[in-house]
Amino acid sequence: MLLSLIVLLIRSFVLRKKKIPVELFTEALKNENSGNFEAALITYESALNAATKSRVHGYLKNKITEKLKVLHTIIEYNNSLHIVR
Numbered sequence: 001m002l003l004s005l006i007v008l009l010i011r012s013f014v015l016r017k018k019k020i021p022v023e024l025f026t027e028a029l030k031n032e033n034s035g036n037f038e039a040a041l042i043t044y045e046s047a048l049n050a051a052t053k054s055r056v057h058g059y060l061k062n063k064i065t066e067k068l069k070v071l072h073t074i075i076e077y078n079n080s081l082h083i084v085r
Helices: 002-017 021-034 037-054 058-084
Strands: none
Touching (some): 037 058
């Protein structure tokens, strides 16, 4: 009984130290809103990877996937705009 309690405490402490997908999502959202699309893209991909590992955040995973599609389109548009000028 005591051993299982210790294992649960250690596990909860370790999981708290890791960045969870929601924190990564909010960080990416801040980068996106400030115009750092490349940084937001990297952070969204990290959040998607973390959400896939946890298998709990199904709705968040769908939302991140949609954000990634939009960001790829925005970055592609910005790059084509620079080539034309």
